[in-house]
Amino acid sequence: MKSVRAFVFDLDGCVWNGDTLNPGAAAVLRALHEHGRRLGFITNNSRATGSDIRVRLERLGVTVADTVLTPLEIIGETIADRYGRSRVLVIGAAELADVVALAGHEIVAVKDYRRAAVVVVGNDFELSYERLTAAARAAAAGAPLVTPNVDPRLPIEGGDFFPGCGAIIAAVATAAGVEPIVVGKPEPPLFEIALRRLGVGAPEAAMVGDSIPSDVVGARRVGMRTVLYAPDGVPPGADAAELVIGSFADLARLAGVPATAG
Ligand SMILES: [Mg+2]
Numbered sequence: 001m002k003s004v005r006a007f008v009f010d011l012d013g014c015v016w017n018g019d020t021l022n023p024g025a026a027a028v029l030r031a032l033h034e035h036g037r038r039l040g041f042i043t044n045n046s047r048a049t050g051s052d053i054r055v056r057l058e059r060l061g062v063t064v065a066d067t068v069l070t071p072l073e074i075i076g077e078t079i080a081d082r083y084g085r086s087r088v089l090v091i092g093a094a095e096l097a098d099v100v101a102l103a104g105h106e107i108v109a110v111k112d113y114r115r116a117a118v119v120v121v122g123n124d125f126e127l128s129y130e131r132l133t134a135a136a137r138a139a140a141a142g143a144p145l146v147t148p149n150v151d152p153r154l155p156i157e158g159g160d161f162f163p164g165c166g167a168i169i170a171a172v173a174t175a176a177g178v179e180p181i182v183v184g185k186p187e188p189p190l191f192e193i194a195l196r197r198l199g200v201g202a203p204e205a206a207m208v209g210d211s212i213p214s215d216v217v218g219a220r221r222v223g224m225r226t227v228l229y230a231p232d233g234v235p236p237g238a239d240a241a242e243l244v245i246g247s248f249a250d251l252a253r254l255a256g257v258p259a260t261a262g
Helices: 025-034 050-059 075-083 094-102 110-115 129-140 165-176 188-198 212-221 248-255
Strands: 006-009 038-042 067-069 087-091 106-108 118-121 145-147 153-155 161-163 205-209 225-229 243-245
Touching: 006 188, 025 038, 025 248, 038 188, 050 067, 067 188, 075 094, 075 118, 075 145, 087 094, 087 110, 087 129, 094 106, 106 110, 110 129, 118 129, 118 165, 129 165, 145 165, 153 165, 188 205, 188 212, 205 212, 212 225, 225 248, 243 248
Parallel strands: 006 038, 006 205, 038 067, 087 106, 087 118, 118 145, 205 225, 225 243
Antiparallel strands: 153 161
16 A cells, blocks of 8 residues: 555545544545545535535644545546437435536426436435426436435434435336446446546556445456445455454555654
8 A cells, every 4th residue: 555646535435424534534645646646535425516625624623635525526428438328317305406407407397207307316315206207207208316325324424324325326226127228336437537547557556335236346346456445343345345444543554654643
């Protein structure tokens, strides 16, 4: 890890839980930056853009991010590339509908779901049976079902969680009898764009995250080195990762940087 030129971090459950940084994160990120490592952050968050996340990081004292990426940066473009400018039903946060509209697509109202050529489902804190029905019927009628991620949970403070985007997608996909198209991790685009922005090749970069299916599997697929963050003990399947760390202090040791607070 001493030769790694860039570290790419997952956020939820790794750098932070809810609005709390994990122990040592701020000091170790600063130390890595001071020792010349490039730092990227990629999250499957379906309700925030990269600049929203950067603001949140800075508020928590992390000011050393070279690049921050979420699926919201690429989902509108991905739909345009695959299906052209489309009529899109969006079930999810207002931020998700905004980025889809910004990419030139027409947003279809929930009651007009029959007009939708594409269905996008993100984490929806105002999910209702009506919205679930509209998404499932549109997807069943042939509109491709596109999602930022299929993460089952959104980890928050105190070891608690909210149901994630994947929980909602599972309901829609099951009712529609279709498979979703995933834009975020573990699919390659977020990893590849982050590496390009950091100016490093995949073998010179390590992905650090708490999810084996999303962070470790996705990073390996593009040829990055992998570090599993497992503060509560080594989980089953951890041998998929090259290294397992229990804390940010472990990461500093592996990278050969001193991580003193302050
Ligand atoms: Mg995570």
